Amino acid sequence: MARIVMKFGGTSMAGMERIRNVAARVKHVVEQGHEVAVVVSAMAGETDRLVGFCKEASALYDPAEYDVVVASGEQVTSGLLAMTLKAMGVDARSWLGWQLPIRTNEAHAKARIGDIDTIDLLASMRSGTVAVIPGFQGMMEDGRISTLGRGGSDTSAVAVAAAVKADRCDIYTDVDGVYTTDPRIVARARKLDLVTYEEMLELASVGAKVLQTRSVGLAMKEGVVVQVLSSFDDPTQTDLPGTLIVSEEELEAKLKEDKMERQLITGIAHDKNEAKITVTRVPDRPGAVAHIFGPLADAAINVDMIIQNVGRDKGETDVTFTVPGADLARALDVLESQKEEIGFNRVIPDTKVAKVSVVGVGMKSHAGVASTMFKSLADRGINILAISTSEIKVSVLIDEDETELAVRVLHTAYGLDAPVA
Amino acid sequence: MARIVMKFGGTSMAGMERIRNVAARVKHVVEQGHEVAVVVSAMAGETDRLVGFCKEASALYDPAEYDVVVASGEQVTSGLLAMTLKAMGVDARSWLGWQLPIRTNEAHAKARIGDIDTIDLLASMRSGTVAVIPGFQGMMEDGRISTLGRGGSDTSAVAVAAAVKADRCDIYTDVDGVYTTDPRIVARARKLDLVTYEEMLELASVGAKVLQTRSVGLAMKEGVVVQVLSSFDDPTQTDLPGTLIVSEEELEAKLKEDKMERQLITGIAHDKNEAKITVTRVPDRPGAVAHIFGPLADAAINVDMIIQNVGRDKGETDVTFTVPGADLARALDVLESQKEEIGFNRVIPDTKVAKVSVVGVGMKSHAGVASTMFKSLADRGINILAISTSEIKVSVLIDEDETELAVRVLHTAYGLDAPVA
Structure with a gap:
């Protein structure tokens, strides 16, 4: 039994049919006996729609109210995923950013996560209830909603994984892992099984956009093992099909274990x-x-x-x-x-x-x-x-x-x- | 100077152009020196869209998660109205149902409002900040989001008006008041200046659908003076252009004042x-x-x-x-x-x-x-x-x-x- 955080992006959450696929994937992991928290993005296009309203309201929109508006996108998908899981017979509930709470600093629209209260969350997860948590959002000291900036859901997932001391944070994307280079340029690019945080940071910051850079930095700081994998692969595949992002020491150990050369x-x-x-x-x-x-x-x-x-x-x-x-x-x-x-x-x-x-x-x-x-x-x-x-x-x-x-x-x-x- | 609660329905909030019109109307009332709280509905069609997702998720969707999903509609419009007011130079902030909080009983999707904490709200209003409050939503004892059932925003407005002891609760609709009968049937129907709570309940429950029946009952119980008026009228008209809903005693007093026969x-x-x-x-x-x-x-x-x-x-x-x-x-x-x-x-x-x-x-x-x-x-x-x-x-x-x-x-x-x- 492991404790696993699963994170799904906007493409995976775009519409009820895809949310049902996500729920099936979560159900499969739950049935293997794992404790699961799921971090979700808004439906693809929804955040753009909400940001569009704000820009229409005023070029210099109030960032506190911007956060109120845009945080709703992830609120909707967390409710929908939780109810879909329940309909499939998997106990689940949503925990909004202010309900846990996920505390952030006072920077509206570009907040950084501080600490996350996990007492209720862990009690619920231990009782077998899947926790569904909206990414991208938190609550400030003054009780108002904050958001982390675009792409912040990866960071939310890593922060939740660190807070609940998860064994792994699985980030589902539209690619099946991190490659040696852009496969659109080099057809013979290879998927990497293992990459270190430092390498991932360099690969991300120079153009291999798979994970938000900030989330990799946080994973490194907190020692969270991250797996990047595809949300379109067969959900019943149970070994590690994606790319694992680990510390250099973990990389060494795994290479030694597999008798591989660096x-x-x-x-x-x-x-x-x-x-x-x-x-x-x-x-x-x-x-x-x-x-x-x-x-x-x-x-x-x-x-x-x-x-x-x-x-x-x-x-x-x-x-x-x-x-x-x-x-x-x-x-x-x-x-x-x-x-x-x-x-x-x-x-x-x-x-x-x-x-x-x-x-x-x-x-x-x-x-x-x-x-x-x-x-x-x-x-x-x-x-x-x-x-x-x-x-x-x-x-x-x-x-x-x-x-x-x-x-x-x-x-x-x-x-x-x-x-x- | 009076304390006024203004309520706008989904048609008035449908898109940024209309939200700007609402903001201009609120600004006008603020400039007359009044303390203002605004209760808003979701954009017309938005709640149907969100309910549609829930029905797609499962015929027997979980009502707690349904509330998480559908409450987002009013969250969006309150943020947008608050930022539009600020852009127009009117100090404003949104107060979500869980932030005040608006406490409700434990009936998801059909909750009834209990008490509303008004200490922070009133301090903010007294300092000249317009309070923008999403209708239809509240928070239960266990800290989860609740909603009041369709059309609940009228009830939210009356409950807020009662809680802050407002001088009047102005409900803006797509008609300019309560008529002697349906004007589509009788061209010579007259707009009523005054109607009692009891009359309004009878008129509403037998088909004159202007206000949600529950909101009229609450106004009667709490003695909230309600005005029904049109959101399409000239916002600079400063006397009472709609229909006032009052107690029988107030009706008598006003008739005497105006030397009118009942x-x-x-x-x-x-x-x-x-x-x-x-x-x-x-x-x-x-x-x-x-x-x-x-x-x-x-x-x-x-x-x-x-x-x-x-x-x-x-x-x-x-x-x-x-x-x-x-x-x-x-x-x-x-x-x-x-x-x-x-x-x-x-x-x-x-x-x-x-x-x-x-x-x-x-x-x-x-x-x-x-x-x-x-x-x-x-x-x-x-x-x-x-x-x-x-x-x-x-x-x-x-x-x-x-x-x-x-x-x-x-x-x-x-x-x-x-x-x-």
Whole structure:
């Protein structure tokens, strides 16, 4: 017997026929003797509909009332799933965010979960009642409804799993796991059985969007074992069919158990939502660069890769860096307003770039990962515009048109291609 | 300065454009210096949509979860109205049923309101913040959501008005008040300025559907002055444009103030949803009739008019009575199951009947109301099948085809026709 949190997204909850499928899946897990809590999203499209009303009400809508409006979507699906389970003979009840309560901080529309009261919840689960909990919502200290920001239901599920000390948090999505890379780009991409929190964070933040980044960070902090799996697979399959996200220690232990070697590289990610900015002819003196990056940081713009070019006229340099594409316009405004202080000549933006990253905890103990990357790309004539590295990741910035080619080249270079069937 | 509860139904809340109109109307009342609480229904059609999901989930859906699902409709409109008011510069906040809380008994889907905590609510209203409260919902002792049954938002508004000791509860509908009779039948029907609770109950229960009957009963019990008025009228009209529903004492006082005479008859109601049942050849001995009406009462079937016909064969009698049309099939089943005990010959149902009633507190002190009614109908050849009376009402059962004719005849006979313009 295990205690399992199951989480279903909006696509799985879109309409009563799909909710019945979810209920059948939950019933199957209950019949195996497990204690189950289910965290649900609103029906696909419903949150957009509710946000649309708020935007129609006012461009600057009140965030406290926004939370009242949008939290209703998950309220509806939790009631419907609980009644469907009961109709199938599975004891169940809904627990709304304010009923547990799931306490959050005071940031309407982007709240963070604090602690969750579990006394009543656990008593109910222990008595064999499935707990159905709306994702995305909580209650603030002042007793008002809060929501976590879009995609927050993954985080709700992990937070509930941590609070009830669940053995596993199963996140059902429309993909059947985490892949070595985007299968739409590389047909021979392989599903990963195991991935560490750190790898998942790198894979998610650079474009492999399966789980909300925040939920992975929380799972890592709380040590929640997360499984990503498909809500369209056969519900009677009882072993672990998806991708398990675990700590590095758990990964080591499982590899040892299965007598498997650790892979050098776990996956290849790409992200086309980067923008490159080059600031030309910046005075080459101490502090000049601080005039660029200080104001950008003040504006909460996340700068990723940075290169200080050399070889310009004496006493001047070009500075190149990347920012999220969505922040480009604001970044240009900030730089223009600092022109005096920085003393540059021109600012040249470029959105036709992409970041491609190789990710893997295995590279901690192996040299040569970066040089393999650079050589493989050079062999295919792909020009590297910038480089950044972390302990478990090497990223390069390239021309956007070469993204897919680069991903395929690297997937093969690191031996990730699935065997030909 | 007065304290006013304003209530808006689903038609007034159907979409952001209408919600903006409601907000403008609330703003106008606030600007006159009044303290305001607003009770809202879900958007027209929304509750049906949510109930539809529940029915799809299971024919025998769990009523506790049904309440979780359907209460969301009013949650959405209260958030939207509060944010619209704030965007218009009117301080406002929503108070959900569980936040006040509005306590109800333990009957899911048909709960009755108990007490309402008003300490925080009144403090907020006194500080100039408009309270926006979802109708139809409350919270049970166990902390779960309850709803009041369809049309319950009128009752919520009256309950809130009673709790905050409001000077008036203004119920905005799609008609501009209570009329002397259905204006679709009598073009010269007049809008009433004043009507008593008792009259309104009689007018509502016999077919003049403007307010939910339960809300009128509650207003009478709590002494809440209710005004029925149109949400489509000019919002800047500041006197009392609708129909005031008051106690008989208040009616007297206002008539005296305005030096007006009390009308003998306030209005004419009709109801085609009655069914007549004749049980033939019932033994004419003590207790026989009890065998008819006892089992019907046990089955919670409301019997209205009763006639025990005379002049049959010696020792036998025919018994005729009316029941709500919706209960006819069940009533026939009950009678059939009691055939032995009652000892009747046949049961003859008839749904082609209508009840027409003249209603007015004025008839308490005047004789001759009933005879005017019978004579006027007889003069036009309308046959009376049964009669029932109360202190403020005389009802007759007639052939359904003569309903409109009877209503027109009586409207004229009691001098209710508006002067020709």
